[in-house]
Structure formats: C-alpha cells, structure tokens
Amino acid sequence: MRAIPFFVMPGVALSHLREELEITEGDNRAKLMLYRYGQRCGRALVDSYGLECSTLNEVKAVIGPVWMEAGLSRIRVESAEETELVVNLEDSVESKEGNTCDFARGYLSGIVSQLTSKRFEVDEIECTSRGYLSCVLQVYEVVDNLRPARHADEKSERKYTLETGYSYLIKEEIPDQSFDMFADAHRHGVPSLCVTREYPEKVKEKYDLHGAPFLWLSMDQQKSYSRDPSNLALLYSDIKTFTIENPGCILLLSGVEYLVSQNGFSKVLKLLQHLNDKVAVTDSVLLVPISPLTLLEQNLKMLEKELRSF
Helix, strand or coil: CCCCCCCCCCHHHHHHHHHHHHHHHHHHHHHHHHHHHHHHHCCCCCCHHHHCCCHHHHHHHHHHHHCCCCCCEEEEEEECCCCEEEEEEEECCHHHHHHCHHHHHHHHHHHHHHHHHCEEEEEECCCHHHHCCEEEEEEEEECCCCCCCCCCCCCCCCCCCCCCEEEEEEEECCCCHHHHHHHHHCCCCCCCCECCCCCCCHHHHHCCCCCEEEEECCCCCCCCEEEECCCHHHHHHHHHHHHCCCCCCCEEEEEEEHHHHHHCCCHHHHHHHHHHHHHHHHEEEEEEECCCHHCCHHHHHHHHHHEECC
C-alpha cells in the first residue's frame, strides 16, 4: 500500500457529531446520517489506495490493514461467503459511549462496496452497548436497482438535443414534455435515472420506460426503490452516486412541489444547487419539471436563476 494522508476522526469528535445530529435531526435520522457518512469515508479511503477485490475472500485478506486506518476498533473476520461477510469489532469507539456502531457500519459498507464495485450494506447483529461481549456486523450484498439499462435505439434520431453539463427547468402543469425528453434519451442509450412522486410502475407503462431505474418519493418504505421525501440527504447521496458512476447521464427529478411541501423551499433549493454542480462536473443533464402555479413568484425566480429555462 502506498502511504496517503488520511484524516482519522477522534472518538470524542464522533460522539459530538452524533449529539449535534440527534438534536437537529432526531435519533433515527442521526443514525442514518452517520451510516451514510461512514459509507462515504470508507469509499474514499479505498479509492485513495486504488485497491480492488473480486471476491469476499479477497476482501477478508485486506480488510484488516484498511480498517486500521480509522482507529474505530480492532476487526476480526468471523466468516466469509460468496455474498456475505461476518466480522467482529473489539473495543469499538462508538459503543463505548453507549451507542450502536452506526458510523462503523457505514465505514465497513463503504470499504467493501468500493473494493468489490458492488453494493454491500451492513447490519449490527450484536453490540456491547446492548450487553453483548463484542460488536458483530453482518455485511451482505444488495442487488443494485439503480443500474442503468444498456440498450440503445440506433435506427432513429434523437428528438431533443440538450447541451450536457446543465440543469433545465421545464415549466408545465403536467410533466409530459419532461418525461418525453427523458424517454427520448433513455431510448437512445443514455444512462438514465428517474426520481418521481408518481408510482414508478405506472410511469414505466405510460412513457415506455422499461429498464430505466427509478426512485419513488414516498412514505411507503416497503419498496426497495422508495425514498422518504423528508430525507434529502439520502436522496442526494443516491443521485450523486448514480451520476458519478454514469457520467453523461440524464436525470429527471419530478415532484419538486412535493419535496417543497415536506421540507420547505430553502432545503430543496440547496438540493438542486448541489445536483446542478454535480451535473456540471460529470457532463450530465438534469430535467426539473415544475408547475409555476404551485410556487411563490420569488421562489420561482430563484429556480430560474439556478437552472436553464427550457
């Protein structure tokens, strides 16, 4: 391994971060945000080393020295199967504070996912904060439902020509044109991700979007593609990951009005600003349909400043 500087968060700093998140976001959201942040840190560390593994047995061989970089605990692999890994954490920094190992779970998820180029999530089966002798984490593979389709219509020409690297604001009461633009790109092989308030199965039938990955803005969390509309951090993380892994893609964010109703305009504006930046650096396209009648005039003008009007 080549030596690369890597910031290790002191245990007390991690504890303070958790306290701040619990106050501002609530306990459950704090756990999720720590987990997601841990995933980013784990991915970033592995990426800095340029490591790759084809199997979990190979992961087992390298996980020890990689994990040591964070100083979260000592790690021991209990078992490694084709799609599952079970590890034991000793002297966990997080559990010493009486909390579950949420950052550590995310950190492990990020490391294994980046090493294998697959999606692995992590559950904590046992934790010393709950009276167990050690913390036991289960790492399991999740089929990525955001993987883009790879077919392309090479016989027909594109109906719409959009300059890449930009986000477009499309004012319409019913987002038919936006979906038509999105479907046109999807049919011609452009990696595409649709985020919608409408039920995805109905949208796929209506606009012939079979094969395109979807995220559904819904409180119903029984579907794997459902996303809590009040959790903008998770939504941004999913869209950002898709954009980074699929540069030159097209994104459709339908349901901005619903997001505003759940989070307030200022938070949604920040989400769009971050997405706009990510679209620019990956040479992608973001389509944002909006009903002008649903927003205050001053808010609509702010959107017009951030996004190109189509």
